[in-house]
Amino acid sequence: MRLKSLLAAALIVVASSSAALAQSDCTKLVPPSPWGPNDQTGATNRVTAGVTKAAAAEIQEGKVVPMSYPLADGVPLFGTRFTKTILTATSLAPGASFGENQLTYMEDTWLSQSHVGTHLDGLGHIGRKDCYFNQTAMGKYINQNSITKLGLEHLKSFATRGVLIDAVKVYQAAGKLKSNSACTKPCLDKGTVITRADLEAGLKLYNVTLREGDIVIIHTGWGNLFEQYPKQNALFNSGEPGIGKDVANWLVSQKIVAVGADTWAVEVIPGEDPKEAFIVHNILITDHGIHIIENVRTDLMADEAARTNRATFFFNMTVPRAVGLTGNFVGIDGIR
Amino acid sequence: MDSLTPAPPSERRWFVAGAAAALLLAAAGAGGQERRYTVAFANLTEEPTVTLEGTGFTGRDLRESFALAARRLPVEMVFYDNERNNRRAVANAEAAVARRVDLYVQYHADAATNSIVADRLRAAGIRILAVNYPVADAPLYTADNLEAGRIAGDALGRFAARPWRGQVVEGVLVGSLTANGDRVSERARGVEEGLRRHRPGVRITALDTHGNPAQVGALLGKFLAARPAVKLLVGAMDDATALAAKNALEAAGRAADAAIVSHGLDRSVHGGVNDRKEIDPANRGSIVIGSVAFYLDRYGYELLPLALRMLRGEPVPPRTVTAHRLVTAANVFLEYPPSDMN
Numbered sequence: 001m002r003l004k005s006l007l008a009a010a011l012i013v014v015a016s017s018s019a020a021l022a023q024s025d026c027t028k029l030v031p032p033s034p035w036g037p038n039d040q041t042g043a044t045n046r047v048t049a050g051v052t053k054a055a056a057a058e059i060q061e062g063k064v065v066p067m068s069y070p071l072a073d074g075v076p077l078f079g080t081r082f083t084k085t086i087l088t089a090t091s092l093a094p095g096a097s098f099g100e101n102q103l104t105y106m107e108d109t110w111l112s113q114s115h116v117g118t119h120l121d122g123l124g125h126i127g128r129k130d131c132y133f134n135q136t137a138m139g140k141y142i143n144q145n146s147i148t149k150l151g152l153e154h155l156k157s158f159a160t161r162g163v164l165i166d167a168v169k170v171y172q173a174a175g176k177l178k179s180n181s182a183c184t185k186p187c188l189d190k191g192t193v194i195t196r197a198d199l200e201a202g203l204k205l206y207n208v209t210l211r212e213g214d215i216v217i218i219h220t221g222w223g224n225l226f227e228q229y230p231k232q233n234a235l236f237n238s239g240e241p242g243i244g245k246d247v248a249n250w251l252v253s254q255k256i257v258a259v260g261a262d263t264w265a266v267e268v269i270p271g272e273d274p275k276e277a278f279i280v281h282n283i284l285i286t287d288h289g290i291h292i293i294e295n296v297r298t299d300l301m302a303d304e305a306a307r308t309n310r311a312t313f314f315f316n317m318t319v320p321r322a323v324g325l326t327g328n329f330v331g332i333d334g335i336r
Numbered sequence: 337m338d339s340l341t342p343a344p345p346s347e348r349r350w351f352v353a354g355a356a357a358a359l360l361l362a363a364a365g366a367g368g369q370e371r372r373y374t375v376a377f378a379n380l381t382e383e384p385t386v387t388l389e390g391t392g393f394t395g396r397d398l399r400e401s402f403a404l405a406a407r408r409l410p411v412e413m414v415f416y417d418n419e420r421n422n423r424r425a426v427a428n429a430e431a432a433v434a435r436r437v438d439l440y441v442q443y444h445a446d447a448a449t450n451s452i453v454a455d456r457l458r459a460a461g462i463r464i465l466a467v468n469y470p471v472a473d474a475p476l477y478t479a480d481n482l483e484a485g486r487i488a489g490d491a492l493g494r495f496a497a498r499p500w501r502g503q504v505v506e507g508v509l510v511g512s513l514t515a516n517g518d519r520v521s522e523r524a525r526g527v528e529e530g531l532r533r534h535r536p537g538v539r540i541t542a543l544d545t546h547g548n549p550a551q552v553g554a555l556l557g558k559f560l561a562a563r564p565a566v567k568l569l570v571g572a573m574d575d576a577t578a579l580a581a582k583n584a585l586e587a588a589g590r591a592a593d594a595a596i597v598s599h600g601l602d603r604s605v606h607g608g609v610n611d612r613k614e615i616d617p618a619n620r621g622s623i624v625i626g627s628v629a630f631y632l633d634r635y636g637y638e639l640l641p642l643a644l645r646m647l648r649g650e651p652v653p654p655r656t657v658t659a660h661r662l663v664t665a666a667n668v669f670l671e672y673p674p675s676d677m678n
Contacts, residue, residue, distance in 0.1 A: 193407050239675075244408070269675050272408050274634055277673030 023139055026131035031287055033134035040149060042123050042133055042289020043257045044156035051213035055161040058314045059335050065304050065313065067217070067297050067332035069226055071117040076226055076233040078264065083112035114328045120258075120319055121292040124150035124326040126281040133289050146324025153323045160213050160257055162315035162334055165202035166302045167194050167241070168221045174201070179221070182232050185299065187221025190239030193268045194218065196250045199243075206311035212255040215315045218243070219298035223262025226295060242268035248283040252290065259284065260293030293317075293330070301334050310336070370410045373438040373647050375640065377402050378416040378428045380443045380467075386420075389468065389479055390511075390518035392575050392602030393632035398443070402636030409640055422449040429453040433460040439643045442474075443467035463646050465639060473654070475646065477639050480657040481519045484628045485526020485571070488597040491626055491662050492527070492569040493534025495595045500567045507531050507540035510556065510581055511573025512547040520573050523599055527571035538569075545577065552580035553587065560588045572598040575605045578624050579614065591623050601629040601663050606672045615668045626664035629671060 033039040069075065071083065091097055091104040098104070115121070123133040124147040132138045132150055141149035168186050171177035180189045188194070199218075203210065210216070225236035240263040243251075248267070251259055259266060267280035284290040305311040313334035322328055380388060382395035399415055406413045414437055416428035425444045432440050433456060440457050442464060444450055454472035457464050464474035489507075496505050509524045528540055543559060545551040560568075568590075572578035578598030585591045598605065605627055607613030614624045631638070638658070645652050663671050 191404060191407070270404055271675070274404075274637065275671070275673070277669075277675070 023137055024129045024131050026135040026137050029128045029131040030133070030135045033289060037134070039134050039289075040123065040151075040154035041156055043255075043291060044158065046213040046255060046257050047157050047160050048213070051161075052157065052159045055159065055213075055314050058161055058312050061336055063304075063336045064316075065301050065334040065336065067301060067334050068118040068330065069223070069295055069297050071329055072229075074230040074233075075117060076229055076236045076264065077116055078237060081113045081116055083110070083116055085110050112329075114322075114325055115294070117329045118295045118297065118332060119293070119329045120152075120317075120327050121281070121285055121294065122150065122152050122155070122325065122327045123285060123289055123291075126278070126285045128282055128286050131286070133286055147326060148324060151322070151324040151326075152319060152328060153321045155319060158215065158257065158315060158317045158319065160215055160315055161211070162215045162217055162301075162313045163203070163208055163210060164206075164217050164219060164298065164301050164305050164311040164313070164334075165199055166205065166219045166305060166311070167198055167202060168219055168302070169205060169306070170198050170201045173205070180225075180235070182228075182235050183221055183224045184228070185221060185224050187224055188241035190222070190241060191268065191270055192220075192241035193244045193272060194220070194242060194247060195244075196247050199247060199250070206305060206309060208311055210254045210256065214254070214256050215258045215260065215293075216251065216254075216256055217293075217296055217298055217301070218259070218261040218266070219302040220262055221299070223295070223298060226262070227299075237264065239269045240264060242266055243280060244268050244272045245279055245283060248280040252283065252288045256290060258291035258293055260296040260298075262296055262298040264294050266292050266294060293332070296332060304334075304336065308336075372410045372412055373644070374412045374414060374435070375406075375439045375441065375643050376414040376416060376428075376432045376435075376437040377441040377636075378418050378425065378432075378443060380418055380445065381420045382417045383419070388632060389630065390481075390515060390520040390523065390574055391600035391630050391632060392604050393600065393630070397633040398635050400636075401633050402441075402640065405634075405636035405640045409644060411640055411644070418444045420445070422446050425449050426452055426456065429456045433457065433462065436460075437462060438647055439463045439465060441465045441467060441639055441643065442471045443469070444471075445469050463643075465643055465646065467635065467639065475642065475652045475654055475656070477635070477642065477656045478658070479519075479630055479632075480660060481522035482526040482529075483657070484599055484630065484660040485523040485528075486530040487526075487628045487660055487662050488523075488571050488599060488626075489527040489530020490533060491530075491597045491628075492571060492595060493531045495597075495625055496567070496569055497534060503567050504565065505535065505538060505567045505569060506563065507535075507538050508543060508556070508559065508568055508570045509540060509573070510543040510552060510570060511545055511577040513542055513544040513573065515547055523573055524571070527597075531569060531571070549576045549580045552577055553584040556581055556584040557588055560585070560590050566593070568594040570594055570596040572596055574598065575600045575602050575627055578627065579604065582614070582622075582624055585623065594623055596624045597662070598624060598627040599630065601627040601631075601671075602633075606663070606668050607674070615663060615665055617665050617669060620665045622665070626662045629661050629663050631658055631660075 035045045086109040089106045130139045141147055178189050179186050220241045222240050225232040242263055313336045316333040316335050317330050320328055379395045402413055418425040440462050450471040464471050466474045466476045468478045470476055513524050543555040570581050572581050575598050578596050581596055585594045605614045614622055642652050
């Protein structure tokens, strides 16, 4: 009888320890949000009315610079990602128009994953084990269709100042640019680690000091391969120049809202440590709620900055209030 | 205040303190910025199709690993290709002497040539780090084929203890078992040792492909035909052989009777999301249950920290071996995180 009791007790201990393993202790894996235990908004909390008003001062000429790539069949996509559009145009058939005014219409069905083309990584995109931004044990907040916490609907505005850092110019000035031969304009090659010193040199180039609430956009030139789609898709996807851990931590200390680049992951690929996976994503999104914006078209703004000797602009980006999404393709204009 | 007018004592003190602080900061800055070293890596061969150490890795994989690892270290890399040619190896060492590199990483198989290379470099005061083959008494970084084999054999033995308890089980060693220079025979011996830890009396048959993976089908097919009711534990010496063995077993309708563990863990078996791969969390049912990692594509990450320790005058062990590890569907993404997602 006593042996049976002992065995039963042992079984309970084993069962309870197995259950504990099923869910991580997120307080040990992810720091809390500085905006409180219920925060699902992250760094866009920094976009206050004052920040937006100050950013509006960047609009001096009313010039709009496009900063998104076309979202079309044939652009570089990753892994199993796909986009497919299906056009409904039945009313164009003879006799199918409506009314005396002969109204016709067309609509699209868009089958696509959300992280394609120029897109925003939301707070539900990247975690450490099952732990996401603000120590969220995400296993409890997913269903078959979407996430029920940290979705895009919780984000505030991105109406803030954008700061372009032209890494190509920095590397050219330092005499260390090793462009990839497939780039038709100068570009940093894949695997190039953009350092904090590089970013600081880029800011100094246009006499900019980062301020809280900024969005940092890095021009690497690698996006030139995106523009050549589909010819250079394989090369574009095979790696990229980008920032590493040191820069990610420095950007965190600058209290920015987001960092974007003309690359598919913003961070350097291959990464600095081959046993780490997308560690910059973890630092920025999971640990600090700072967004990453991928495949940003940067060359036009880089040209504009070089022409006017000014690298700041009003960052105009629309993010759909898509409930329960981890990210989405976006449209960006830099307004000056 | 006129610059020629002496400052009052209190201001002088501030000036002296300020100047001292500036000097200290400058010194700290100089001390904080470590000098950069020039490290040469003389590769065994960079011929595109030639694989190294009885694995699927090429010289290009090694070279890239040095280039990537150097990115976050105070190191400028200089690359040489020994072309598996003794004269070329000596000429490369002489070129490195002329270039006044700080340290030379030598990867060449010929002992006599390595001795000459060591003499040339030492005469110029250049430190040496040897890869896989000794270079005089320079610190050596090497694969440990015997231990890798033991890990593979142990994995096979453990596997057989579960689903095949009480059934007739035999071991098969398949691959280029007598290849010169690659020390694959040590690997095979290790598999035997590892397997016999679990099954001391197990019968083990060696099938030597003599470096031709196309032989695997014929050799294994004949072997299988003679053993219709036996479960097989297959120790494949490399990943290409493992995949060929899997095909042969499937062709013979015997896939359910076998488990394979391989050596190398090159990209042909792990790959990324876009690659066809055998060892993958989504392919846990594969009869290739794992591969013992040799990490040749990470040599730069292992060797450059050793080189830096030598250059800083710190002691390093005379022999450092690769930390071989069994990689299966359960840990492959931890060991080789696929970078084709974002």
